Amino acid sequence: MKFTATVLHKRILNPETIVLQLTKGGFQFKAGQYLVLSFPDDKTSREYSIYSGENEDFLEVLIKIVPKGAFTNRIATVNVGDSLVIDGPHGFFILNPEEVLYKKHVFVASGTGISPFSSYIKTYPTLDYQLLHGIRMVDEAIEPQRYAPDKLVFCVSRGVTDHFSGRVTNYLTQTSIDLQAIYYLCGNSAMINDVSDILEQKGVPVKNIRTEAFF
Numbered sequence: 001m002k003f004t005a006t007v008l009h010k011r012i013l014n015p016e017t018i019v020l021q022l023t024k025g026g027f028q029f030k031a032g033q034y035l036v037l038s039f040p041d042d043k044t045s046r047e048y049s050i051y052s053g054e055n056e057d058f059l060e061v062l063i064k065i066v067p068k069g070a071f072t073n074r075i076a077t078v079n080v081g082d083s084l085v086i087d088g089p090h091g092f093f094i095l096n097p098e099e100v101l102y103k104k105h106v107f108v109a110s111g112t113g114i115s116p117f118s119s120y121i122k123t124y125p126t127l128d129y130q131l132l133h134g135i136r137m138v139d140e141a142i143e144p145q146r147y148a149p150d151k152l153v154f155c156v157s158r159g160v161t162d163h164f165s166g167r168v169t170n171y172l173t174q175t176s177i178d179l180q181a182i183y184y185l186c187g188n189s190a191m192i193n194d195v196s197d198i199l200e201q202k203g204v205p206v207k208n209i210r211t212e213a214f215f
């Protein structure tokens with residue numbers, strides 16, 4: 001499906017990260033899928049995971065403004081009322097409906113890789129999950145109020161904070177791993193490769209490790 005959506009709200013979470021809320025029309029998707037966004041006057045496009053839940057009346061995307069990023073430096077300037085072209089939904093980084101009912105899920109994100117996990121948790125409020133979010137500094141936390149505090153672990157790699165100090169890889173190396181859980185990894189490919197190696201070495205079956213690389 002391809003349609004033109006209107007920007008309803010723009011939330012500036014920090015100088016480098018925004019959430020755009022867009023009109024949804026009759027668009028339907030599965031939590032974990034992504035959109036291809038472009039501007040009406042330019043064919044350049046980029047992929048963005050859907051941040052909002054399946055049943056919400058709008059679509060949201062969470063976007064990191066990349067220094068010198070060709071697309072994100074334009075997207076940073078959009079305002080309420082502007083139009084964006086949406087193509088989608090795309091992708092297979094979705095939950096298994098049977099596993100949703102009886103399995104523990106461990107979500108491991110770096111940066112904006114938290115986006116599909118936000119969509120899962122909005123869509124399935126009773127989901128049994130733990131969310132590990134790797135960020136460089138504590139002010140890069142992304143809307144923590146969306147998650148149950150006892151299910152969210154920040155792994156902060158720079159500075160001294162009340163949170164775990166180190167990367168998600170350090171956290172997973174130093175803590176016990178639930179071998180029965182299903183693991184979903186999303187963000188940069190270096191993190192995904194390193195976390196996959198740790199999980200496999202600790203005995204998680206490869207079939208229970210699902211990944212989505214942003215770059």
Ligand SMILES: Cc1cc2nc3c(=O)[nH]c(=O)nc-3n(C[C@H](O)[C@H](O)[C@H](O)COP(=O)(O)OP(=O)(O)OC[C@H]3O[C@@H](n4cnc5c(N)ncnc54)[C@H](O)[C@@H]3O)c2cc1C
Nearest residue numbers: 046047048049062063064066069070071072112115214215
């Ligand atoms: C399936 C899929 C889903 C994606 N979902 C999201 C999403 O929900 N939110 C999001 O912000 N991006 C997401 N991306 C990345 C997005 O498509 C763009 O690559 C990104 O916005 C940069 O575009 P740009 O034109 O500004 O940068 P470009 O000029 O194309 O430069 C690309 C470079 O930017 C850096 N980069 C790309 N994405 C990120 C990022 N998220 N965080 C930090 N550095 C980055 C990398 O170094 C990359 O090599 C997704 C990518 C894929 C493939």
